[in-house]
Amino acid sequence: MEIPSIVGAGLIVIGAGVGIGRIGGSAMEAIARQPEASGKIQTAMLIAAALIEGIGFAALFAG
Amino acid sequence: MRSKLTIRLITLLFFLMPFLSMAGGEKAAGTDLKSEIKAYIQHHLEDTYDFSLYSYTTDEGVHKYIGFPLPVILWDNGLRVFSSSKLHHGESVAQAGDAFYKLDHGKIYKTDADGTITYDESHHATNVKPLDFSITKNVFTIMMVAVLLFVVFSRMAKTYKSNSIPSGIGRILEPIVLYVRDDIAIPNIGKKHYKRYMSYLLTVFFFVWTINLLGLTPLGINVTNNIAVTFCLAILTYLITTFTAKKDYWMHIFWMPGVPKLMRLVLAPIELLGTFIKPFSLMIRLYANITAGHIVLMSLIGLMFIFKSWLGSSLSFMLAFALGILELLVAALQAYIFTMLSALYFGSAVEEHDHDHAH
Numbered sequence: 001m002e003i004p005s006i007v008g009a010g011l012i013v014i015g016a017g018v019g020i021g022r023i024g025g026s027a028m029e030a031i032a033r034q035p036e037a038s039g040k041i042q043t044a045m046l047i048a049a050a051l052i053e054g055i056g057f058a059a060l061f062a063g
Numbered sequence: 064m065r066s067k068l069t070i071r072l073i074t075l076l077f078f079l080m081p082f083l084s085m086a087g088g089e090k091a092a093g094t095d096l097k098s099e100i101k102a103y104i105q106h107h108l109e110d111t112y113d114f115s116l117y118s119y120t121t122d123e124g125v126h127k128y129i130g131f132p133l134p135v136i137l138w139d140n141g142l143r144v145f146s147s148s149k150l151h152h153g154e155s156v157a158q159a160g161d162a163f164y165k166l167d168h169g170k171i172y173k174t175d176a177d178g179t180i181t182y183d184e185s186h187h188a189t190n191v192k193p194l195d196f197s198i199t200k201n202v203f204t205i206m207m208v209a210v211l212l213f214v215v216f217s218r219m220a221k222t223y224k225s226n227s228i229p230s231g232i233g234r235i236l237e238p239i240v241l242y243v244r245d246d247i248a249i250p251n252i253g254k255k256h257y258k259r260y261m262s263y264l265l266t267v268f269f270f271v272w273t274i275n276l277l278g279l280t281p282l283g284i285n286v287t288n289n290i291a292v293t294f295c296l297a298i299l300t301y302l303i304t305t306f307t308a309k310k311d312y313w314m315h316i317f318w319m320p321g322v323p324k325l326m327r328l329v330l331a332p333i334e335l336l337g338t339f340i341k342p343f344s345l346m347i348r349l350y351a352n353i354t355a356g357h358i359v360l361m362s363l364i365g366l367m368f369i370f371k372s373w374l375g376s377s378l379s380f381m382l383a384f385a386l387g388i389l390e391l392l393v394a395a396l397q398a399y400i401f402t403m404l405s406a407l408y409f410g411s412a413v414e415e416h417d418h419d420h421a422h
Binding site for chain 1: 246250344347348351352355396399400403404407
């Protein structure tokens with residue numbers, strides 16, 4: 001049986017979602033530990049999230 | 064006093080506009096509503112040859128378009144310029160000199176005097192496509208935003224010559240400009256080299272942000288969900304990175320220091336590919352984010368007409384409203400991410416390493 005490509009795209013989007021969720025969660029923990037470094041943490045969080053998001057969108061378009 | 068009144072009028076106009084366009088959509092409810100909404104969203108995502116704010120069908124079945132035409136510029140054995148009103152949204156044939164042109168599925172084709180368009184098996188038009196340099200809706204918007212940004216920022220720059228305290232719109236924009244410098248450029252590029260890149264970073268930040276914000280007004284503008292636009296922005300970042308790169312940047316690509324010799328041979332093609340993937344991901348990210356946002360927003364607005372019950376419709380209205388607020392954030396966030404990653408790539412291009420220690 002052939003698996004439609006949209007299923008693969010869905011799997012990748014799930015992975016991307018989990019990844020971005022983990023980044024957000026870890027960033028929150030980090031900010032709670034060191035509120036004075038929140039600016040730097042936010043920047044790093046956004047960059048990492050954006051990079052993962054790119055993969056998610058690439059999968060969406062391929063699917 | 065006068066400016067207050069103008070602001071109020073503009074605000075009122077913006078709030079009224081969606082109602083105007085929705086009133087237009089309701090009248091044509093003779094055909095299947097779902098496919099009509101689908102076609103409407105599809106049409107919204109495409110670039111058009113005229114600036115149409117909305118369209119409706121009169122009781123006599125005539126399509127009316129509210130907006131203004133833009134010039135069509137074609138290169139087809141000589142320059143041919145005519146107004147897009149001649150195309151009548153694909154309903155009639157436009158004559159320019161001795162040639163005839165017709166709009167079919169949003170593209171201009173060369174036809175005979177009767178406007179016959181032939182199709183192949185996969186329903187693609189086989190007519191000749193002339194080279195198209197038209198001022199389309201997207202091109203017009205880009206020009207408009209460019210002029211707007213130029214006027215606003217050159218006026219703002221002029222006020223600093225007499226007074227170091229900003230006035231007028233500068234009071235809002237100065238913190239943003241400083242933010243781009245202090246939180247995007249300097250940490251990523253470094254104090255030594257950041258100045259050469261500031262003009263590009265500021266331009267790209269304000270350009271993307273303004274255009275994303277314009278996409279959320281009921282004017283129906285959406286430029287950044289055209290992949291050609293984001294492609295050009297990404298190409299600019301790529302060219303600047305490539306042509307301002309220092310020796311260290313190229314050495315880290317082709318002959319990575321601090322790793323075994325054999326690994327360097329393996330790493331070189333991967334690193335070289337990486338230089339292309341970076342701008343590619345910039346292009347896809349901006350394009351996909353804005354496109355996805357527009358599709359979801361338009362679908363939720365469309366749901367209001369499908370539900371036809373006060374509960375469902377008001378629920379999807381509230382969802383659309385909440386998503387609209389979220390899109391405001393996304394508009395700024397995407398501009399920020401684009402600028403930030405560009406700065407990061409520029410930073411890697413001018414970085415100077417001391418090679419005493421292994422990486």
